[in-house]
Amino acid sequence: MNRARERAPYLFLAPFLLLFLAFGAFPPLFAAAMSLFVWDPASGYASARFVGLDNYAFALTDPWFWQSCGNTLWLALAAGVPQHLVALPLAFWLHRHAGRARHWLLGAYFLPFITASVAVSLTFATLFSTEYGVVNQALRALVRLPLAPDWLHDPALIKPLVALVVFWRFVGWNVLLYVTALQSIPPTLFEAAALDGAGSWRQFRHVALPLLRPTILFAATLSLIGGLQLFEEPYILTQDGRGGSGGAAATTAIYLYRTAFDFGDFGTAAAMSWLLFLAIAGLSWGAHRLFRRGDAA
Template sequence: MKLPTALRLTPQWTPYVLLSPFVLLFCTFGLFPLLFSLYLSFQTWEPTSGLQAMRFVGLENFAFALQDEWFWKSLKNTLWLALAAGVPQHLVAIPLAVFIHNRLHRLRDAVTGAYFLPYITSTVAIAIMFSAMFSKDYGLINQGLQLLGHVPLLGALVPAEAVDWMGQPQHIKPAIAMIVFWRYVGFNVVLYLAALQTIPKDLYEAATMDGAGRLQQFFHITLPSLKPMIFFGVTLSVIGGLQLFEEPFILTGGRGGSDQAGMTTAIYLYRMAFDFNDFGAASAMSWLLFFVVALLTWLTNRAFAPRASKG
């Protein structure tokens, strides 16, 4: 059965009709919330009072956020966690990926899948598991530290008493950083393994014939060849680290922990909106966080940009 001529699509309109479902969903669930958040950052509003209760306040929400000590504390916590959890991911993932690529030929897929598994595991399941492991009285980590306390030389470095990981401010951030590192290091391993497979083997063969050792090949062939993927992975770590929310939120019960030591900026603006009912200030904080993410992403791009040769 043929469609009437009036219902047939002309070739020039066919791409637009096929793209229309995506455009409609993006505008509804992506573009509209983004623009509404920007509009809301210049308003004061309590949702319980309805849309008509909005009142334009100009830059007051941004001024409040910049003068809020807790906002700066949350931003400091976020930057600390992004650095402490992000940098070790790549320092471990690169040599680990090289080892798996060069040594574990038959077991490569199985080992890679094992490292990638935490990335696709439910955040709630991870939080429950690590909450038990970080328990002060019966946690596996404290039990392991007690065993290390009986080892000569290492015993002097181990705390004499059980560590209250989630109860003491000085231990909350390192515990969260350990979890974030454990969860995302496998993702970076997969990225670097994919990049290693694109490096021509002829480069290594020529370097071997010239007498270059494995360490020289790593620094002069592998690392330069991995630079584009390192830039991609570091950029993802910067963006993800500054938006960190799920792990500290679940581990600290959504409150940031003792002395707000585990409160990230994402958690604070969430609490500002849904606990303190100040959606205008929360929107302003979200845009300030966006500018911080954009700035650090630009700095990362500049750091990995090719240097112009002199002369």
């Protein structure tokens, strides 16, 4: 009887553990093993040939891989930094001044986050269409441009457009995080600051921001991780599956996808995925250390 009771928790955990091992632990471990081989999946596992770290060496000397890394970092910063610069003051205003309308506004801001990324990307691709998009139609009517901007194919415009879409999708998520954190701050702190003559800006600067540092670190880390894994938005907006003209918006995720499924080089794609993982882990650790150093100072 006692043994049955001891085993009961493991039986309840078994479905989760099996799913985690199958879909959470096995894929990255299999990718790590695959990164050491040259393998043509059409020929079966018997065609796999061990090459050691050659796939990593090739990836690190591939100029297209480095271009995709640069594009990824640019998009992560261009979309991520404005998210927090907008979300922080907006969350403070909602928390302190929106009153009963706060919940409705939070729902409206959060709606893009729960909308399918494919639907969002297709909607923006339609809005920014060169000939029939609403944006270009409005520009023609207001500014009377002789040539409409080719948002989806011009290498100088496609990256800012992708950053705009990512910003629009995730700013509401960060607003919700910051509003939730602000609700944990005792209202007496803001009341004491108001009695000392501090206005809204000084309350935000000297009361809210210092107490929000852990949440800012958490939100910034999530934005960094998400930004470095961008795939759906640039893949759909560029409409060619290659990241636009000259790979202007080809992220690392898009390039390793093409390496695997367009070029049939699964070993190099697996090596790129692990290099991307190491970059994400290193940058996240660096951001954590930077925030901790700021706290110590």
